[in-house]
Amino acid sequence: MKTLLNLSVAALILAGGVYLYADDDHEEGEHHRSSVVAKPLSKQDQVSAALYKKECSSCHMAYQPSLLPKRSWDKTMNTLDNHFGTDATLDPSDHKTIQNYLASYASKNDRLVDMKGAVALRISETPYFVRKHREVTKKMVTQPQVKSFANCNACHTKAESGSYREREISIPNYGRWED
Numbered sequence: 582m583k584t585l586l587n588l589s590v591a592a593l594i595l596a597g598g599v600y601l602y603a604d605d606d607h608e609e610g611e612h613h614r615s616s617v618v619a620k621p622l623s624k625q626d627q628v629s630a631a632l633y634k635k636e637c638s639s640c641h642m643a644y645q646p647s648l649l650p651k652r653s654w655d656k657t658m659n660t661l662d663n664h665f666g667t668d669a670t671l672d673p674s675d676h677k678t679i680q681n682y683l684a685s686y687a688s689k690n691d692r693l694v695d696m697k698g699a700v701a702l703r704i705s706e707t708p709y710f711v712r713k714h715r716e717v718t719k720k721m722v723t724q725p726q727v728k729s730f731a732n733c734n735a736c737h738t739k740a741e742s743g744s745y746r747e748r749e750i751s752i753p754n755y756g757r758w759e760d
């Protein structure tokens with residue numbers, strides 16, 4: 582069955598980041614055809630990625646940089662002393678390395694993340710995210726095993742490795758996601 586341009590977005594683990602891209606769904610049952618070309622991380626970027634993971638994944642998973650635009654990461658990095666009610670400040674050298682790393686791999690696709698001038702601190706505020714999670718009920722999110730949309734990995738079993746494919750979704754107490 583031919584469908585109209587269906588913005589199915591698949592995310593692949595490449596170059597340490599997630600790459601979100603629009604894709605056509607052509608055949609029924611054949612979602613997520615995907616092809617992505619990405620350059621491998623340089624040695625220096627691998628070190629930065631490891632530092633990012635170390636410093637930014639103690640309270641939640643290390644969100645892939647490509648989930649937000651640079652201006653969002655900059656805002657987050659400039660307000661770490663009051664980060665969602667916590668203090669996540671870093672020493673200046675680590676701070677600089679992480680901020681540069683996030684900026685280099687931030688989303689450049691404003692169609693997915695544009696907030697019409699506003700700067701999102703949360704991935705879950707971006708129009709792309711909202712559209713993708715329209716059918717996810719409040720109860721699924723607020724239950725104790727999930728708590729909030731910030732816990733991507735509670736539902737996306739491969740989120741930490743950068744993959745958000747539908748077949749990998751399993752919501753606690755609800756199970757697999759069937760469209």
Ligand code: HEC
Nearest residue numbers: 636637639640644665667668669702703704705729730731
């Ligand atoms: C001391 C704990 C802590 C550390 C360390 C921490 N965070 Fe957070 N972060 C939080 C809390 C709490 C939230 C809000 C979670 C929620 O709403 O459930 C959050 C949320 C976020 C979100 C928004 C997620 C969403 O879409 O709802 C981003 C982005 C984020 N953090 C980035 C970072 C970055 C970058 C670092 C490293 C510099 C970092 N965090 C380190 C506690 C922390």
Ligand code: HEC
Nearest residue numbers: 590591704713716721722730731732733736745746747758
């Ligand atoms: C309560 C469970 C839950 C949480 C938490 C959650 N998601 Fe999802 N997510 C879903 C479901 C269910 C879908 C599929 C929705 C649909 O197809 O209608 C989805 C879809 C997606 C998609 C699109 C996948 C595709 O191939 O179309 C992406 C990307 C995604 N989520 C990223 C995230 C990120 C990043 C976070 C954390 C900031 C997150 N999700 C948190 C349940 C969740």
